[in-house]
Amino acid sequence: MRLAALFLAPALLAACQPASTASDGEPVLSYTDAFIMAPIAGRDITMGGIEITVEGGDVRLTGVSSDVATTVETHSMAMVDDRMQMRPVDGWDLKAGDTLKLDRGGDHLMFFGVDEALAAGDTANITFYFDVAGREEPLTLEAEAEVRAQGE
């Protein structure tokens, strides 16, 4: 019986692998177009975006933080009574090969308690936290975001 179990285990593992495995390591995250809109004078709330691509495994975006804001939320847009409204979401699942696009008019990042000194042309960090199956600590992605003027 014990021998049978030993033979069974590798078969199960093989069944769970994608058809072609580029790597048996951790998912690899890359990004482009990271930005934060410079807040409107007198306001400490603004939005931002990024494109994040994951390769080699599945992840779930579960949290975001930045040195220039006290809180960063993940928001989606939805039609409510014929009007587009934003609402906080827990995060997003990304399959290997997926690209998450966060931008104005759709899914986006929302920054609260934003540093009032933040101005167009500055750069600011955004840190993304991802859950990965079988990993205890979240996988992180450190992004350098461009601060854009309103209207850009």
Ligand SMILES: [Cu+2]
């Ligand atoms: Cu929002």
